[in-house]
Amino acid sequence: MEKVKLIIDDLALEVDEGTSVLAAALQNDIYIPHLCYHPALEGRGACRLCIVEIDGSLATACRVEVEPGMVVRTKSPEIDQAIRPVVELLIANHHITCRGCPSSGKCQLQKLMAQLRIDRRRVRRLRVPDEELPLDTSPPCFDYDPNKCVLCGICVQTCEDLHGTSSLYFLNRGNETRIAFYGDESRCASCMECIKRCPVGVLMPKQTRSTD
Amino acid sequence: MSDSQHEIIVCQGTGCVSGGAEQLYSLLQKELAELNLSDSVQVKGTGCHGFCQRGPLVVVEPEGLFYSKVGPDDIPDIARSFLPDGRPVDRLFYYDSTIGRTLPCYHDIPFYYKQQRLVLRNCGHINPESIDDYIESGGYQAIHKAVFEMTPEQIIDEVKQSGLRGLGGAGFSAGQKWEACYVEEADQKYVICNADEGDPGAFQDRSVLEGDPHSVLEGMIIAAWAVGASQGYVYVRAEYPLAVRRLKIAITQARERGFLGKGILGSGFDFDIEIFQGAGAFVCGESTALVLSIEGKRGLPKLSPRPRTTQYGLWGKPTVLNNVKTLANIPLIINHGSSWFASRGTEHSKGTAIFSLTGNVVNSGLVEVPMGTRLRDIIFDIGGGIPNGRAFKAVQTGGPSGGCLPAELLNLPVDFDSLTEAGSMMGSGGMVVMDQDTCMVDVARYFLDFTRRESCGQCIPCRVGTKQMFDILDHICRGQGRPEDIDLLEELGKSIAETSLCALGQSAPNPVLTTIRYFRDEYEAHIKEGYCPAGVCFFYQ
Known part of the structure; x- marks a missing residue:
């Protein structure tokens, strides 16, 4: 495969042709904030966090392929002003405490907060949701916590990618959007990939699985 | 009044219909028959006259008498006014409070004479359910000219020269969009009319579809000929049942007359139009979400960078997607030429802007003015100012995502660039006026x-x-x-x-x-x- 040379944060890199800017950075241990990106899937650009400066203008790194001579900056006051409020919004909307959360420690949102050094005092300026939604235990293969879901869509994309058609999809719109399971148990191949790939652990294996 | 041939126009736009205009129409026919006037006086239903505040509206042609706020009790008097010794019904005339005078004719009313109606040229004048009315008013001539006298390149050039910008909100050059679709090689291309007007308080697309559906179809047919498309869709809100009904009638009539279907007007050009009704999501007015919605998918805007709809649109085929008003302008540009069109408006915004003027304003309704007209002229001269002696506070343009502009900016010219600079936008053309009592x-x-x-x-x-x-x-x-x-x-x-x-x-x-x-x-x-x-x-x- 052809190699492409580019510069990310003053580092000269060489990556495979067709790689996205985000993948190129992550492969070379340069962290760019992201939530909806998974290396096995096409960049969806939905979380809007991987915004970087490419040749002087802002763009989502997961949606832009590397080009020879490209100059990328992953940090600047402008980028920070754009994405920091988005992360803070997400945290405020995500039931601020991590205590007792099963995915604490391996959660992408925690990583994001650490990387961006999110100041909790700034987050406290925001209004938090006043109602706690119940756990959705109706899907046959997992339980779903809508309160902490960031709606990255990785589970939906994964199911579609692996099985041709997704048995998971978005339900409702706006802030009411949820992940829902469509159809019955026969639609699920029980591959568990959706659970494994969830960046914030809102898809959880069933507590009590049938033993037949 | 004399007994020569008269026409009584009863507005059948949504506003007037909700005020009982359908009943007025049948009452008037009955009353005229009883007075043996049916032969000399024709009753005609038209689309929206635009002056919805004063509805239901009745206009008497050829005099241009303008009766406003007409109720069933007024019908006998209107009918009797056509008897040899009949007198016009003065009490229904429009009273202009700013000049303190009664104005009998609609072309004396500031609301009308200060406007310049291009897109709304036929609204309120022709019967939207009659293709003959449209043809009589010069309709479908542009198709003749386009198909038999012009090449697609010439049409695209003409539209580009005219400076027409997309009136759905984005303001992208219509001619450039067509050209981008024209240069694509494909076995199938589509033309879509975006009639998913979702802004609260905006009703101009609805009024055009209800009042002059054929002008939109004609614009689509010309677009299809220019870019090489064979199938068209009108994506219209299901909440607009009257617009859907009149569109269906118009499409059937256009097929019968050979303006749609196989071999249009005996040429080798095939094009047909289907109606697709939206399911109520505002975001489906966004071009990529609209395309997904027609494909039967969830209406989610696609991410950029992405191929343009003109390259990869409906079912992956090159697609031209234009707003109702943009398309209704096309026959005019073809008939009168690009320089005629470009003579109105400002340097970068040509033609007219259409607003649904609503809120705390004396004359709410549908307003069409040349681009570059000042906000003050629209709100105070045409709109008649703020009712009840209140003071003007702000005007909101461009729908839910537009900005609120204060009194200091009343001299702002209304065009794409000035509004954006002031923090608002043209959007699809809502204009909500607010008085001092608005928080x-x-x-x-x-x-x-x-x-x-x-x-x-x-x-x-x-x-x-x-x-x-x-x-x-x-x-x-x-x-x-x-x-x-x-x-x-x-x-x-x-x-x-x-x-x-x-x-x-x-x-x-x-x-x-x-x-x-x-x-x-x-x-x-x-x-x-x-x-x-x-x-x-x-x-x-």
Whole structure:
């Protein structure tokens, strides 16, 4: 495969042709904030966090392929002003405490907060949701916590990618959007990939699985 | 009145119909028959006259007598006015309070004579359910000219030269869009008319479809000939049943006359149009979401960078997607030429702008003026100013994502670039006037309530951000604002505008940012002094 040379944060890199800017950075241990990106899937650009400066203008790194001579900056006051409020919004909307959360420690949102050094005092300026939604235990293969879901869509994309058609999809719109399971148990191949790939652990294996 | 041939036009637009205009129409026919006047006086139903505030409207041609607020009790008098010794029904004439005079004819009324009606040329004059009426008014001539006298390149050139910009909101050059689709090689191309008008208070697309559906079809047919498309769709809101009904009639009639279907007018050009009814999502007015919706998928705007719809549109084929008003302009440009069209408007915004003028204004209704007309002229000369002796406070243009502009900006010319510069936008053409009793924080809260409900939920800034901004505004309106809220709203607004995925999210903070920019003292009064200057918000303890 052809190699492409580019510069990310003053580092000269060489990556495979067709790689996205985000993948190129992550492969070379340069962290760019992201939530909806998974290396096995096409960049969806939905979380809007991987915004970087490419040749002087802002763009989502997961949606832009590397080009020879490209100059990328992953940090600047402008980028920070754009994405920091988005992360803070997400945290405020995500039931601020991590205590007792099963995915604490391996959660992408925690990583994001650490990387961006999110100041909790700034987050406290925001209004938090006043109602706690119940756990959705109706899907046959997992339980779903809508309160902490960031709606990255990785589970939906994964199911579609692996099985041709997704048995998971978005339900409702706006802030009411949820992940829902469509159809019955026969639609699920029980591959568990959706659970494994969830960046914030809102898809959880069933507590009590049938033993037949 | 004399007994020569008269025509009584009864407006059958949605506004007048809801005021009982259908009943007036049949009553009038019955009454005329009883007076043996049916032969000399024709009753005709037309689309919207635009002066919805004064509806139901009845116009008598050829004199141009304008009767407003007509009720069933007035019908016998109107009918009797056509008897040899009949007199016009003075009490139904329009009284202009600003000049203190009664104006019998519609072309004397400032609301009408200060407008320049191009797109609305036929609305209120022809029967929208009759193709003959449209043809008599010069309709479908542009197709003849386009198909038999012009090459697609010439048409595209003419549209480009005219400077026509997309009137759905984005303001992209219509000719360039067509050209981008024309140069694509494909076995199938599509033309879509975007009639998914979702802005609260906007009804101009609906009025064009209800009042002059054939002009939109003609524009689509010319677009199809120019870009090489063989199938068209009108994506219209299901909430517009009258527009859908009249469109269906128009399409059937156009097929019967050979303007649609195989071998249009005996040429080798095939094109047909289908209606697709939207299911009520505001975001489906966004081009890529609209295309997905027709394909039967969830209406989510596609991410950029992405191929343009003109390259990869409906079912992956090159597609031209234009707004109703853009398409209705096309026959005019073909008939009269690009320089005729480009002679109106400003340097970068040609032609006319159409607004649904609503809110605290004396004459609400549908208004068409040349681009570059000042806000003041639209609101005070055509709109008649603010009712009940109240003072003007703000005007909101461009729908839920437009901005609120204060009195200092009343001299602003209305065109794409000036409005954007002032923090608002042209959008699809809503114009809501607000008087001194309007609370600007409450207005911002209202519009954010709309956008947060209509956000598709795909990207974080729009989904969570519009909800957060709404929550903060709601708190301020309930007296629970915090000192840091104004800065916070500005910070969030800028970030949401910068990072959102589509135009809905990118423009959603506009009402908040402009009300803070121009009416910051009202926010401060709510938060710091604990009261609502307009007396709208009720503070709980």
